[in-house]
Amino acid sequence: MSTTQKITLAKGLNMGLRKAMEDDDKVLLMGEDVGKLGGVFRITDGLQKDFGEDRVIDSPLAESGIVGTAVGMALRGYRPVIEIQFDGFVYPAYDQIVCQVAKYTYRSQGKVKMPIVIRIPFGGGIGAVEHHSESPEAQFAHTPGLKVVACSNPVDGYWMIQQAIAHDDPVIFLEPKRQYHADKAELDETATPEPLFTSRVVRAGSDATVLAYGPTVKTALKAAEAAASEGRNLEVIDLRTLSPLDMAPVFESVRRTGRCVITHEAHVNLGMGAEVAARITEQCFYSLEAPVLRVGAFDMPYPPSRIEEEYLPDLDRVLDAVDRTFAF
Amino acid sequence: MSTTQKITLAKGLNMGLRKAMEDDDKVLLMGEDVGKLGGVFRITDGLQKDFGEDRVIDSPLAESGIVGTAVGMALRGYRPVIEIQFDGFVYPAYDQIVCQVAKYTYRSQGKVKMPIVIRIPFGGGIGAVEHHSESPEAQFAHTPGLKVVACSNPVDGYWMIQQAIAHDDPVIFLEPKRQYHADKAELDETATPEPLFTSRVVRAGSDATVLAYGPTVKTALKAAEAAASEGRNLEVIDLRTLSPLDMAPVFESVRRTGRCVITHEAHVNLGMGAEVAARITEQCFYSLEAPVLRVGAFDMPYPPSRIEEEYLPDLDRVLDAVDRTFAF
Amino acid sequence: MSDPVSFGPDLAEVFGPSQSDGGPDLVQLLTPEGERVHHPEFDHDFSAEELRGLYRDMVLTRRIDVEATALQRHGELGIWAQLLGQEAAQIGAGRALRPQDYVFPTYREHGVAYCKGVDPLRLLGLFRGVDQGGWDPNENNFGLYTIVIGAQTLHATGYAMGMQRDGVVGTGDPDRDSAVIAHFGDGASSQGDVNEAFIFAASYNAPVVFFCQNNQWAISEPIERQTRIPLYQRALGFGFPGIRVDGNDVLATYAVTKAALQRAREGNGPSFVEAYTYRMGAHTTTDDPTRYRLNDELEHWKLKDPIERLKVYLRRNGLVDQQFFDDLDAEAKEMGHHLREGCKALPDPKPMDQFDYVFTEMTDEIAAQRDEFAAYLASFEGSHS
């Protein structure tokens, strides 16, 4: 008998973290303000109270220090889960992430594991000041040795964070911060989740394929609804995993539809869309009726928030791109 | 009357730096061991002796400190040229580069300039230990506000470093370290160089287009020679500028040849090849006889040097990819 | 040899005990009760006019802060970083500066900006989301607000190294000799960048004053998470002096900062000033400090209010009359009006303009994106899908 409850993404992540800590006492949380405050987004709310200061660790204000000490803890057999307060503050830790976290397993020829999860609230749309709305995923996906996933909804949040923590390789875990407290969804804790590193068709369609992840999944679904009212049937895939990519469902879809648009908040130039487009073109060359089109941020720093909605991919820009694929 | 001399890339860069320092006394060099030692590759050899310790600055061992203080010097009107000792050691400075160097001009609505050049010896092939053979260009090219160029030969080294230093925006300047002391070329100091942010056809051809930059230009040219002996005529383009990209000569070429292979030492996944392939597909869709194929590193950390040559793109792997484009 | 040995110098002996009230090393010239005390090293003969000026500055600064906080509550600003309680630290530091000195602020230096002549209205743009720092840093020698914790301390050090190269340090000419002040918080002291800034500044003997407002908190984290000894002592390990001043005492902060700046200008290198103060408000308007600190603490610090103590002193010594307060009140009201009206009138950024700012000259790539975007926007005119 399954009981369900309606939860937000913030709640799903909080519940998932709690579950992971109950299941394995090697799991530790680390970060700035994750303890008493429960994080600036309250994702770790209540966890220090219940698991103590040794397992939910408020750190000095130094991201390299947080990730670097987590490497040491992982070497000692712990499973640190790090919260980076905002996407834009992951960069002081970049060296430790790409040179140590990502490489330790390879360097030791598999003798050492790095089961570290680095949680990053990412993306814009919350009216914030500079450095609080970044989408750094491509840089991590480009780095071998890291896995990168993005959740897009409360139920995935609950399951994916547990799966990431249970996983033996390092995972960059991206959370669309504008969704934290937005929509609720029904969680059935007795359900069996899909594997972590899989994409998922979230709306079936036949005319064109729209790929999205994290915050743009909602945008893509809205675009599909709008298109449907005009008689155009869009298939929407939530990529969920950015590295490794799970391209099989994408190829299958694009071979059927012949048209593909990918949308993300990150800059188009060298963003995930570039890689996905290149792979689709390599694998589905003869099926493509049009080039894969990319809808993302312009190649400029994130703008002042008053105009962020004009920069972020929205329903209209996605539909415009879909239209353009039909112009080919 | 022009006099010419035969120089290596190392010499070209050294001469270019000297010229830039003579031309503008706001130009400063900074880095680890750039003074007395002249840098571990001797690129700054003799410059401290001639320009003094105030202009050729040996820094404490801290890359973030080097780039961060350079930002301050740029704000004061200087034009700092930084040497990062090896590619793998740029990451401690990553935060200062992507959040400060790249964003200051935008943040100040153009009121502030950041004429900083960050020189990075990059790529493999020198039999080095870990972190000394990286190709970090995609991460910088993905970052708006930075310009990224790569030289491939002694003459370009001489001109491009001067152009980069004279440029008012920040430039990530990539130097193929395996070429520093390899081949010599004829430098005519009285010549007029092409603009910095341009690609260049380095071998004309009609059957397929091969794109390269930095260390792989030589590989591509060798591949073209080998192909020629089998009657296949490859056009080779040295991209030279990675951000912004100068795609016009590429599009022109690919529209003619219908086939394109891009090769770099960086990882294929989300490497420059992904972006270039996506753009070519968008712009030359109907001209393409085959998808753009990418030849680069496998998606694993740089391997122990004994097998690096098996991992680096070589003549054979480039030719294999060209063959595969003909199989479409 | 397994018995515990005393290992190296006894820290308590070297540094003295850490005390929540600032400890015995706290430099103070005006007690919380408004009593003027003297210090053997750091003192200054303040004229009545100077004292009234500092009082006025603090009152106006608090007004700016209160007004901006209200604007945020009314939805006019997305967020605001309050300085309530830190007025003395900022005015003391800000007034110690000469025009040629350069400031590298955090996101909270509204009082210093005001001292440097930046129109407070300009500070609102960042928080309203219309710009990312709307003033020209070189106009008032006041850098842009820096949000990445600690990054600006390196910029400050590099700028100071530039001053050295420009020959404006240690010449003996007071109009020429210059220094830099780098602001940061207690939390920031843990960042690698800040410690690297100490190293570079020491190594090159750069004319920079590291001015740390220890307001006891980095969002929810108390100062004890960042250091287990008084923070000003951090500097000693890097080979330059550190000093703790009562950051709620505008006179002491002024005197100490002035000495530190002068030291730098004269070519004697960096120093560290820890302004011991308290953030009486929330971290920002989105923070809820009741989740992590006791009200008692706040009440305790309210008794040390930086403005109150100078008011008491001015009154008690007959340095002000009712007219002064009335005038100041009117001035503060005028400031409030200026901010309220000005804020709403701040022009929204124009999306199309943004393409101009990425580089000093627009690249073809960016121009193409701008043109596409323009064409896209134009496609909505007339019909709309």
Add this chain to the structure above:
Amino acid sequence: MSDPVSFGPDLAEVFGPSQSDGGPDLVQLLTPEGERVHHPEFDHDFSAEELRGLYRDMVLTRRIDVEATALQRHGELGIWAQLLGQEAAQIGAGRALRPQDYVFPTYREHGVAYCKGVDPLRLLGLFRGVDQGGWDPNENNFGLYTIVIGAQTLHATGYAMGMQRDGVVGTGDPDRDSAVIAHFGDGASSQGDVNEAFIFAASYNAPVVFFCQNNQWAISEPIERQTRIPLYQRALGFGFPGIRVDGNDVLATYAVTKAALQRAREGNGPSFVEAYTYRMGAHTTTDDPTRYRLNDELEHWKLKDPIERLKVYLRRNGLVDQQFFDDLDAEAKEMGHHLREGCKALPDPKPMDQFDYVFTEMTDEIAAQRDEFAAYLASFEGSHS
């Protein structure tokens, strides 16, 4: 108030003068002339066997180094990071460790590796380019060599925090209580990471000893570029003890490190040991130190050779006979033979195996790349283009 003020405590008073010979604070138990001296705090009664053991360790370590250097000259290694001159610092530190203690090395800790029981042959793999650290770090509690300067100090601190959580600190059980030692160089002390490690270690009172071999140079940069006061004093500003030991004196290094480790094991937190030593060789085999330092300096330090002084002491006190030296010589030769033969026999990595190591389990993506590569390689068999 424009006259220069004395600003904060007088540094020279707090720290004492910096002296090129290590200054008055240098802890020494054996002079360069081989004279045994005593120290009020850090002393140890060495048995003859212990002394002979330390001597043997240093001689064998030097042999490892000399042999590897020769292997590089003969093209068998791509590069080698020599430790010539630093034998006492490494053996002193290495022998102070208990089996449960964990080491985080740089790329130069060959002597410490040897003490921890890592087969020196294994150290060659990295420099030969056949692996990136061929030993299992958990087998001997000796971490992999770290090339990114300073990164390992944070790993060390985190590992020490893990020990705290495992309840192996301060229990009073000598077989259980554990500590971590983090090795780094004088240059590394400038990295943000190292300073952050100090902060984390202090904040959590982690059982870690920061062991800095100040060999006076970071490639071509002298120690004065990194600090203007003696380096061990850096620790004081972070709130834990620092001490300078004669790093060419194996007895003193042993005694001081042992005390520092014991302090950590007992739960008394971090400390900093500066082993004052000298890099007598080049930075690595690709470096040319004649470009940046005077031969005089080297000659000066040769007189302080760490091995010579113990030899003199052993001889003078009749603690060794010719047999001892002969045996050791044979052992060293055997070590040389082991390295020479072993090095050439080190198996080259198999390109195909590399795909296995990226993740704990191979992803489909990587498997596809492996398969494609295999097919590509297979295409050369038979015909070749």
